[in-house]
Amino acid sequence: MGANSTKLEKALAEAPEDERYYGLENFGNTCYCNSVLQALYFCKPFRERLLKYAATLPSNTEENLLNCLAELFAQINSSKKKVGVVSPKKFVTRLKRDNEVFRGHMHQDAHEFLNYLLNQSCELLEQEARANQKQQQLAGGAGGGGGPGSQQGAPREPITTWVHEIFQGKLVNETRCLHCETVTCREEVFMDLSLEIEQNTSLTSCLRNFSSMEMLDRDDKFFCDQCCCLQEAKKRMLLRSAPPCLILHLKRFKYVEAQGRLRKLMYRVVFPMELKLSNTTADDPGAADTLYTLTAVVVHLGSGPHHGHYVSLIKSGPQWLSFDDESVLPITESEVQSTFGSTSEYGQNNMDHGYILFYERAGG
Template sequence: MGAAGSKLEKALGDQFPEGERYFGLENFGNTCYCNSVLQTLYFCVPFREQLLEYYSNNKSPADVDENLLTCLADLFSQISSQKRKTGVIAPKRFVQRLRKQNEIFRSYMHQDAHEFLNYLLNELVDILEKDAHTSKSNQESSSPSEKIDNGPNEMSVNGPQNELIVTWVHKNFQGILTNETRCLRCETVTARDETFLDLSLDIEQNSSITSCLKNFSSTETLNAEDKFFCDECCSLQEAQKRMKIKKPPHILVIHLKRFKFIEQMGRYKKLSYRVVFPHELRLSNTVEDADAEYSLFAVVVHVGSGPNHGHYVSLVKSHNHWLFFDDENVETIEESAVQTFFGAAQEYSSNTDHGYILFYERLVCS
């Protein structure tokens, strides 16, 4: 990437951020789905910093078995410690581990970036939880004077029996939804909480993320065959149900459901709908009255007209600059260019570059 790297450095000039690295990732046949997601996670700064901290605390090869977490930490460390500001890195070790661990990603067919992101985050959580349980067991079996330091932000325990592990992946991405069901006979409200690492939203033509979120939290009436069993009434009753965000996450990941199964066709179809995603987002469908405000910092884009073929690229905001990552190639783009990835205003359009996964960071009120 000599010429391309020089071009990027020249484009940023003296505005090139101190200590930052912009590296493309080599594609191993069909790994654009992986590369695009890895770039967005690398420029999710809190996640990157905590991953590198984990790496510095656990890089003794004799003590740590290789897994997706160690491979990802090693890759991020390679990028951040490069002497050059730009270039290309081959995430070979990470991809090999991914393919070894999950047969879905072994084939050279087109893969889904959201499916990969979901798998990766859940896998990282599982590894960190196991690490925390192991550390706690070792700590309990050692003498009181031999306390084991698990590092910062690693573990939270609720009581001796009911153990709750809160990893730094949770602290970045996890939010809580509450599912409220109101019996229309006795007015009793039943609430059930569930955690999420991302929100998958149904989309409509010429809509916006705000309207998609409102639809996500819209009230649904349960009647006829879908009546709700009310514990107070001890019988099936008509009810109203709605989903709201009880605890907004620090990093809000929004997945747009662009691939829909069409029964008449017997296959999935890509929805190229135009869905506007703003740079600044205000979450109003929260349990608390106070709105949560977010700023867009990354977008995974699906390029192509169908679900079974195509390409993935990513847009990233770093130090107030927007960058375009396409596997090995990295270049700067204008902020106004982000809107070209909203989607097509008409069904039949030559534009096949559509925002697919959006990353927002919560703004901290001063």
């Protein structure tokens, strides 16, 4: 890293002694992966749980995506030097082996990778938990059975993993029949929220639009169980509970039917350093005042969805840093704000756009 390393070390003179700032080697087209991994590494609740998980792994454990990630994070965390570069080759090789989407040398989508990684992590942890349950039941069987719910064919209880605890929130899909006024509610879970964007808007406005009322009429009428037929209705999606670490995805890539292709929306979307969620349900009225702090931004650089580059902007203590594959540099908050987007729809003056936002609940 040379001169950049010296500059970084000076900027981090007051950073926590146990923190590490390592660039990640790029294997031709893996910036989509590196940028997300950096955002997750500096998501402290996730990193702390993953390091605990790494410490419990037996030496002969079968390799999978999650323990490859745990090994990578442990390697960075235990490094003697404060700054440097590591190779995530083992993780990337496993990723490509597990999912053909990420093979080859095409430009990949960072959000698609993030979704896959979190969902796969949950699945692997659930498999481990079920295997442990089975072992306990077998051990308990010798003494006269494994308790209720252990019978073969009994419905399996859902498992909440530590990944769920950190990133999973709940939405309620609320639909009101305009004929009988019956309100139907359906709960959904999410690991991140994907938000439609408009030109010259704010993140708060995007969240408000996400929960705005939508009319269901004509071909989109709602089947009301009370009326036993299709009726006009109004529906909205509300945030019932937000997770400790809230991931927001700005939908910058849109399919344009007339052109028959995806295009990138250069829109200016202002996202705050501190966020309060105003569109919550009455179930948790205090949640509207919950304060979230911006900790990471995955930025897409380029004019289109099929090419370009990803970097991560990370806040560590009071300092913002840019992680661009192997390069790690201190930056200012104004440089983070420069990724809001362009004030003109087809503006070519700014190609760096905030794409995935990581917020952490203030106070843990």
